[in-house]
Amino acid sequence: MDFENIKQLALSKGCTVRENEPMSRYTTFKIGGAARLLIFVPSLSALKALLKKCDELKASVFVLGKGSNLLVSDKGIDSVVIKLDGDFKKMTLVEDDTIYCGAAASLASLCRYACDNGLSGLEFAWGIPGSVGGAAFMNAGAYGGEMKDIMFQANHITRSGECGALTGDELGLGYRHSAYAENGHIITGITVRLHKDSKAEISRRMDDYMQRRKDKQPLEYPSAGSIFKRPEGYFAGALIQDCGLKGYSVGGAMVSPKHSGFIVNNDNASCDDVLKLIEHIKSTVKDKFGVELECEVRPVGKL
Numbered sequence: 001m002d003f004e005n006i007k008q009l010a011l012s013k014g015c016t017v018r019e020n021e022p023m024s025r026y027t028t029f030k031i032g033g034a035a036r037l038l039i040f041v042p043s044l045s046a047l048k049a050l051l052k053k054c055d056e057l058k059a060s061v062f063v064l065g066k067g068s069n070l071l072v073s074d075k076g077i078d079s080v081v082i083k084l085d086g087d088f089k090k091m092t093l094v095e096d097d098t099i100y101c102g103a104a105a106s107l108a109s110l111c112r113y114a115c116d117n118g119l120s121g122l123e124f125a126w127g128i129p130g131s132v133g134g135a136a137f138m139n140a141g142a143y144g145g146e147m148k149d150i151m152f153q154a155n156h157i158t159r160s161g162e163c164g165a166l167t168g169d170e171l172g173l174g175y176r177h178s179a180y181a182e183n184g185h186i187i188t189g190i191t192v193r194l195h196k197d198s199k200a201e202i203s204r205r206m207d208d209y210m211q212r213r214k215d216k217q218p219l220e221y222p223s224a225g226s227i228f229k230r231p232e233g234y235f236a237g238a239l240i241q242d243c244g245l246k247g248y249s250v251g252g253a254m255v256s257p258k259h260s261g262f263i264v265n266n267d268n269a270s271c272d273d274v275l276k277l278i279e280h281i282k283s284t285v286k287d288k289f290g291v292e293l294e295c296e297v298r299p300v301g302k303l
């Protein structure tokens with residue numbers, strides 16, 4: 001692949017480029033080998049030009065959010081990894097109850113912005129450590145809320161550099177799923193519609209959700225959150241715990257003793273350690289309960 005050509009184009013468009021950059025620095029699991037090219041893209045014009053070049057050279061492109069739902073291979077990613085930056089972090093109040101937010105903004109900053117403007121609906125997302133783009137892609141959710149409840153439009157750019165948008169049902173939002181998992185477009189920003197409430201009340205609910213996370217989740221260890229999706233009619237954590245796997249380890253990866261639905265990086269875990277532990281959990285749960293667990297965390301790179 002002509003990485004040099006892509007690198008030069010990116011630099012000429014004002015992007016920051018890092019070569020052979022360890023992805024462990026960009027994932028909440030703190031796991032992952034090097035990305036061949038990691039490009040921080042500050043503007044829509046730079047993104048368009050870069051995607052057109054990658055398309056022309058048939059270079060594969062991976063879009064990185066905040067890396068909080070990824071399991072990156074120890075062998076790294078032999079692709080162009082794009083991280084939206086700069087203009088893509090902006091947010092604006094477009095109407096009294098409506099916010100447009102760039103995909104690179106953190107979900108936390110969007111939640112804070114909504115609260116500061118006395119807008120309710122995003123409290124559920126307080127404490128989810130992703131970007132707005134990643135949250136839209138995953139239809140992130142917690143405590144009975146999900147992005148689907150508030151998001152009515154996503155703006156995107158296709159892999160060949162064409163701008164577009166999806167609205168309402170076109171977004172294909174379901175349990176930890178969106179249309180973007182299929183169409184491969186890059187989300188550049190979303191529009192959310194909220195409702196007015198008192199800042200004090202919004203803030204109180206946010207604090208409550210954060211406290212519940214602190215009480216139940218192993219936030220003191222690197223992880224990617226819940227490793228499995230919730231199987232219909234069960235809770236993954238409870239099934240894993242009932243198999244006696246709490247605290248079970250493979251290498252440096254361990255089923256969290258605090259929350260069995262989390263695998264934590266306890267001691268310099270490799271991607272391989274996590275994958276082996278996932279397989280062990282899946283087969284144990286299948287044997288004992290006949291339930292097929294499905295990964296929520298997304299594997300990336302040469303596994």
Ligand SMILES: Cc1cc2nc3c(=O)[nH]c(=O)nc-3n(C[C@H](O)[C@H](O)[C@H](O)COP(=O)(O)OP(=O)(O)OC[C@H]3O[C@@H](n4cnc5c(N)ncnc54)[C@H](O)[C@@H]3O)c2cc1C
Binds near residue numbers: 219
């Ligand atoms: C401690 C902890 C707690 C968590 N709690 C929750 C929770 O309560 N609920 C929940 O749903 N999740 C939770 N998560 C998981 C994670 O935070 C969410 O899935 C989050 O939405 C991922 O966003 P991200 O920016 O980190 O995406 P990444 O992990 O970087 O990427 C995830 C996927 O989104 C794609 N993507 C990212 N940005 C874009 C974009 N702009 N355009 C197109 N595709 C894009 C990536 O290519 C990748 O396929 C938790 C994780 C941790 C570590």
